[in-house]
Amino acid sequence: MIHRALLVILALAFFTTGFAQEVRNPQRSSRRGENAGYGSRDATVLSMMGWGIGLGVGIATLCALIPNNTGASAAHTSH
């Protein structure tokens, strides 16, 4: 009986874990420290190109920032 209860608890814990964790997972890079290199490279590129979008105009803009492969269009503003 105790075993059965344990099994139920474990099964429940198993299926509820990882809830809302669908954020880009860390990737092991081909060379250690590479992603820190990408961090500085992307910072330079972003700063030079200035591809940003204002967040003060509400949720519609926020949603446009989400990579969209389901049909709706993504907003791009260059500065």
Added chain:
Amino acid sequence: MALRSILFLIFPLYLMCSSTTPIPLFDPPEGWECAIADNLSPCIQVGFLGKGSTAFRPSVNLAIEEIDVSLKEYLKAVKEIHLGTAGTTWRDLGKFKTRSGEGRLTEIGTNSPLGSIKMLQMIVVSGHTAYILTGASIKEDFLRFQETFMKTFQSLRLAGDLFSPLPEAKKKQFEAFFSKLGQSIADDRERKAKWADLQKLVIQEGPEMGNYWQILVLKSGREKIYSDTQTE
């Protein structure tokens, strides 16, 4: 006996699945714009842009990397990477305290067609993940943004899941909403309705969590809503 065998099989499996990577959260500088996700490298989680005195806009981004070494060893590798790039300088500025624990602050100098660039990079290692926040500005603007970068770096925190930083009542509200998102969706109309409901919920219940958190929740929710259409 059979039950005991099943328990032995399930428990390690459960432990493996439950050891998920924490979610890094930070407060971007107020009023900065969010970088268009399409223009970021895959390891970059998010980027923000401010306004500088020149065409070179100050920026902050967050990268993560799965590692199997200590912060000290990782830092050595990072130094090699940066110094391997021609015209780049790298300096270790020492320990740095964040809300997620102690990290290391470094300074990178490089050149661009728009002038000399100065960057601050802060690295925190937790478990098998390195969290890397990088702030960049043109050299002339650096003193103006140095404090802003430091404040952003200090705000780095690791959450067990997206909803754990919320007050209990709101946490339950979001969890209930997300558990329903996992259920099958009949058609595109229902999908659109759920997406609209999610946006409404994020606007109404999560403004104090900041833009980065809102983006993460919307991304996570959208992936759940459109998961079956993306595999088609």
